[in-house]
Amino acid sequence: METLQHNITARKELEGLGVYKPGKPIEEVQRELGLNRIIKLASNENPLGYSLVAKDAIMSEMEKLAFYPEGTAPVLAEKLAEQLEVSPEQIIIGNGSDELLRLLTRSYIRSGDEAIMADVTFPRYETNVKIEGGNPIMVPLLDGVHDLEGMLAAITDQTRMIFVCNPNNPTGTIVGKMELKSFINQVPDHILLVIDEAYFEYVTEDDYLNTVPLVQSHPNLIVLRTFSKIYGLAALRIGYGVMHPDFVKELMKVKEPFNTNRMAQAAAAASLEDSNFIEKCKRENDEGRQYISTEIEKMGLSCFPSQGNFVMVKLNQSGDAVFQALLHKGIIVRSGSVLGLPETIRVSVGTKEENEAFIQAFREVVE
Numbered sequence: 194m195e196t197l198q199h200n201i202t203a204r205k206e207l208e209g210l211g212v213y214k215p216g217k218p219i220e221e222v223q224r225e226l227g228l229n230r231i232i233k234l235a236s237n238e239n240p241l242g243y244s245l246v247a248k249d250a251i252m253s254e255m256e257k258l259a260f261y262p263e264g265t266a267p268v269l270a271e272k273l274a275e276q277l278e279v280s281p282e283q284i285i286i287g288n289g290s291d292e293l294l295r296l297l298t299r300s301y302i303r304s305g306d307e308a309i310m311a312d313v314t315f316p317r318y319e320t321n322v323k324i325e326g327g328n329p330i331m332v333p334l335l336d337g338v339h340d341l342e343g344m345l346a347a348i349t350d351q352t353r354m355i356f357v358c359n360p361n362n363p364t365g366t367i368v369g370k371m372e373l374k375s376f377i378n379q380v381p382d383h384i385l386l387v388i389d390e391a392y393f394e395y396v397t398e399d400d401y402l403n404t405v406p407l408v409q410s411h412p413n414l415i416v417l418r419t420f421s422k423i424y425g426l427a428a429l430r431i432g433y434g435v436m437h438p439d440f441v442k443e444l445m446k447v448k449e450p451f452n453t454n455r456m457a458q459a460a461a462a463a464s465l466e467d468s469n470f471i472e473k474c475k476r477e478n479d480e481g482r483q484y485i486s487t488e489i490e491k492m493g494l495s496c497f498p499s500q501g502n503f504v505m506v507k508l509n510q511s512g513d514a515v516f517q518a519l520l521h522k523g524i525i526v527r528s529g530s531v532l533g534l535p536e537t538i539r540v541s542v543g544t545k546e547e548n549e550a551f552i553q554a555f556r557e558v559v560e
């Protein structure tokens with residue numbers, strides 16, 4: 194069919210922006226390569242699925258799909274507030290933490306404002322800031338770790354927001370407790386400091402700051418977390434932010450009225466009850482992370498020290514080539530070239546069998 198021409202252009206802020214490229218879906222690889230067994234270790238998903246308690250909650254909500262959900266997910270917000278020892282007014286529930294990032298930039302970034310972030314980090318910070326006409330200020334990582342001193346030095350009169358991803362995606366690194374505390378204390382209080390803790394529950398290292406209690410003493414501090422990772426609810430799209438109640442009020446004006454669905458709200462609330470499942474996921478992830486890093490080191494290569502559910506492997510060759518070769522062996526990882534570090538790949542921690550299959554295929558590819 195012929196496409197008709199028109200002369201309507203999108204806002205200039207969208208010029209040059211790309212569409213987010215997620216990890217390659219299993220179905221797509223199956224179609225393209227005709228392989229039977231495909232292991233996806235590309236999107237930092239939970240290989241153990243999600244809690245059975247959540248499954249029951251989802252099933253009972255299915256009966257009520259004809260009815261809109263509660264717009265602010267008050268039951269979940271109350272439960273989180275209790276667990277986190279904050280007030281429910283300090284919590285906003287989002288359609289994934291992705292939505293909360295967008296609500297924050299939509300509500301607070303004005304044209305020309307600067308937002309400081311690491312280079313490289315989760316790409317949605319940069320995209321959302323650009324959509325609002327803001328200027329992302331990228332501060333290079335120091336050996337895979339946020340350069341907090343460098344980020345402080347990048348503050349200008351135009352700085353409106355700072356993003357710290359801790360653990361950082363894609364390197365998996367964390368910043369030290371004292372260092373982050375001192376950073377939080379030094380960021381001027383007219384700048385919004387957003388700490389993205391999507392991988393918080395996977396951290397086993399002691400030198401990791403629990404930032405939520407600091408929201409009470411630092412009104413400019415915002416902490417984001419998600420049910421997509423350790424809780425295994427990525428497809429339901431649900432995450433949360435902890436912040437000063439004034440910010441929650443503003444973001445509520447901007448969010449869609451029914452931004453999270455019934456099943457997501459119920460599943461997330463139920464998941465909070467099942468601490469055994471979370472402990473199991475954390476333990477198995479830690480074992481998998483250690484196994485992958487150790488095996489990679491035996492091959493004479495190295496990884497960034499990860500506290501997430503993924504490991505970034507440093508190669509002496511193009512990440513694209515290794516990604517393609519692994520794909521032909523039925524293993525989907527992410528090439529570092531799409532993540533900003535071309536000579537790396539990022540592999541999500543899978544089940545024990547999946548991790549072993551990855552290591553075997555990786556060994557064949559690099560040796």
Ligand SMILES: Cc1ncc(COP(=O)(O)O)c(C=O)c1O
Nearest residue numbers: 289290291315362391419421432
């Ligand atoms: C650092 C980080 N933040 C936020 C997200 C978004 O997560 P979701 O929107 O699924 O909550 C991700 C997803 O991979 C992430 O890695």
